[in-house]
Amino acid sequence: MQFMLLFSRQGKLRLQKWYVPLSDKEKKKITRELVQTVLARKPKMCSFLEWRDLKVVYKRYASLYFCCAIEHQDNELITLEIIHRYVELLDKYFGSVCELDIIFNFEKAYFILDEFLLGGEPQETSKKTVLKAIEQADLLQEPRHEYFNVPVY
């Protein structure tokens, strides 16, 4: 996968994850173009489109569009399910997730994504394992658990 974008129906970018090195300018250009293209599509249309030399896979959940760019040999359907699994993870973590959760806790959305996908490839597809990792980290936030933090030398 080359990148993943989350944006709202109004075209506001909510999360961006780039797995290939690009300049900020390029990123902004790609985002603008792709948001426009995807928002212009009608609901019953298929979830895949050819875009530049990439394949774009997107799906809308409530007011949010999840949009991934993959390479030619990558599998479209399994990418659609990557999106779905990520949505499930967010949903489970926030308890029926909504756009506001992602806005106010954007850092958490990134952390969850990093546990699930790394370098654009699935790292851990088990929902339980991913959530366990995140919850453990949350526990470390509580001061009384601070001893967990002391590195073992």
Added chain:
Amino acid sequence: MPAVSKGDGMRGLAVFISDIRNCKSKEAEIKRINKELANIRSKFKGDKALDGYSKKKYVCKLLFIFLLGHDIDFGHMEAVNLLSSNKYTEKQIGYLFISVLVNSNSELIRLINNAIKNDLSSRNPTFMCLALHCIANVGSREMAEAFASEIPRILVAGDTMDSVKQSAALCLLRLYKTSPDLVLMGEWTSRVVHLLNDQHMGVVTAAISLITCLSQKNPDEFKTCVSLAVSRLSRIVSSASTDLQDYTYYFVPAPWLSCKLLRLLQCYPPPEDGAVKGRLVECLETILNKAQEPPKSKKVQHSNAKNAILFEAISLIIHYDSEPNLLVRACNQLGQFLQHRETNLRYLALESMCTLASSEFSHEAVKTHIETVINALKTERDVSVRQRAADLLYAMCDRSNAKQIVAEMLSYLETADYSIREEMVLKVAILAEKYAVDYSWYVDTILNLIRIAGDYVSEEVWYRVIQIVINRDDVQGYAAKTVFEALQAPACHENMVKVGGYILGEFGNLIAGDPRSSPLVQFNLLHSKFHLCSVPTRALLLSAYIKFINLFPETKATIQEVLRCDSQIRNSDVELQQRAVEYLKLSSIASTDVLATVLEEMPPFPERESSILAKLKKKKGPGAVSVPDLEDGKREGGELNGGGERGPDSAAMSASNASTPSPSADLLGMRSAAPMSAAPTSAGSLLVDVFSEAGPAAPSAAVNDDGFLSSAPPSEDPATLLSEADELLNKFVCKNNGVLFENQLLQIGIKSEYRQNLGRMYLFYGNKTSVQFASFTTTVSCPGELQSHILSILRATKPVEPVVEGGAQIQQVLNIECLTDFSEAPLLNIKFRYGGALQNLSLKLPVTINKFFQPTEMTSHDFFQRWKQLSQPQQEAQKIFKANHSMDTEVLKAKLLGLGTALLDDVDPNPENYVCAGVIQTKGQQVGCLLRLEPNGQAQMYRLTLRCSKDSVSLRLCELLAQQF
């Protein structure tokens, strides 16, 4: 069950975010942000040291501002400080900031790398994972330099936690993608491959992405992964839907891993081990069977996951292209999907079938779905699906269904989306050309194309129809009649006027017998369109008019009248004005004979690859078009092939552009004859233009008179064919210049140059003695077949001087034309008297078939597609031989380039191998050739494989090249 009360951690951040959300305007937002930035800056600069929490909060705010799209130019140092905090969440925010706002400040990078190093050696798995995530997210060269050697160790160490292994595998993958030279697997290879056997499904899932990428680049080193992948796949495929617990996704066991395993196998040919292969075929059959079972869930996630595996399995079946049974089953399965109610599945089925259409085993099976696909083209509501349907129709087209498919595409064009019209036009034009059995159908199709979608008909398309009409005299009359009728429509597209002008200018005489299309009627019809046309078209029409004067003297007065009127002869456009003046003058001064010569019918265009095809390839980008194999040997319509990128208009009809640069230069420009056509008088330049076009053909007609070729004088003594003659030949396979022969008396040097199917060779005969050579004669002969129809060697200059003085050198020029492919070499016989003794020697001239190569650049995808298309056993020639020369990379590259082919990088998955492609140009046809050279440094051996569209060429090239390395 959210484990944490989010936002509690950083109340200030939440307040800031809601402030931003409450901003009514962009200006208000910027104001609020600037206020915040000033606040943060003062906190960071303040005397009071900030505690970890505040630092985390401010860094997080900066990150939020950046993600909103604003520039951030400070805070990096504070973020780096957070990395060394031992509070997990502070460290986490620090890493997130660094990952998103990568900074190239070297001091900073040193600090970051230090922090990462500490975390990697902390043995605290959560810290290690954070550090690895950061490396994977940034993936810079500097990080690769610092950590590429450390990470493989972490990956395979026995005591590494599973979660760390997963991060390490993908971290390494990212570094390998950015800096492959720094990631050396070496000793770790086998342990990494064995991660496929790991008990933890998560570890296997992460590791397989790494292994797939490494296998693509180093297939040989990783080939043990094949059997491991097959057994892993087999275990998953046969497991019950609950066996894998949390790795089962909507009743589908491990869909991500299954797809990746199938993908990995596509890096390799079918397994050689019978047992492994059997097991794999069984898996593929099971996957196909499961597709027929009733779904275990109605949820779309279930069917998506299941079908993702199915499509990946079909890709593998297509990749192997060796199991007819599986290919046909795959095709039937896709056929079902073509009518599925899910748009996504219809889209993917159309796409996947496109590749199936190019396999000989499934081509017929794909064709049975033609009605469904045509229906999709007509009824799909989503343009991207219709696009796929058009692609598939193009891919499944062959002689049997071409008329139907072309008709459907034409009628679709009338309503097609603007975004895909041009591509559709190119496809129709290509199919019409490729499968034209009768040329009237071809002409009808292209004229229809112009009528329906004239705006999208690029120059290549209308050039092409003219090239073909010029080259096929059986269609010229029909073309003239049809275009004449088309022009009668009250509104017709300008492209139609161009084609009409050109064709009537050349072949209007063929329909002039009918009073309804008498010369004057034809002229009036053309001229009625004149005023509506753009300058280039008007220029073309003027040329058509002058041709009319030649074809039909009775129109002369009318046409001169038109040329003479002010709107022509004083036209503000310099090109039009010049044409009018020159043509008027030419028609009044030149005698009928001169006129007839100057305005003679256009000679046929040289046969070349269709320029439209080239355009389509360019438009779609490499790999995107599954072009029906235009270059294959079985092409019956081959003779249809006409001129190349040069438009037909550029030749005789562009008479006057020589001295005046015009805006229409690119339409009218004469590339090859440019220097000659700069002649001062315009009438003169017209002549030159016309003749220079006929140039290549002229000498071949004139040359045989001098008897050089056919009537070699009977020799007095049988010449001794030099024993090392073949060595000489071999010496010049990869180079064109050098010393061909040398003894005590004589040195023969050679310089040669080749373009397309023509070559010119300069021979230099040097007398090494101080005594003159008398009766010096040279004869070039073509032994056996070579003489009659293989290679014509023409002497361009006069015969060599009969006397070569001592120490002098004389030169001879040979022109060579390759008619068809050949394997013998022409002989050069030299006779002279030296001090009374007759010297007689014969050598082979180093003219080898590879000299007529034109390099062809192509992508990996194209290469392998063509490679597959040339899969008939006799098209391939292979040799395994011992290295005779240095195996040095640069030397090999130089030789391969000298061969005349294009040396393709990044095609062969193994970087050690060399892959080349080229087209051999002969007069009658083009032979596509693909070459693969696999050196084995240890064994000092090579394996050389050639695949050409002509069997004899594969054999000959293989023979020639085996001597070169």
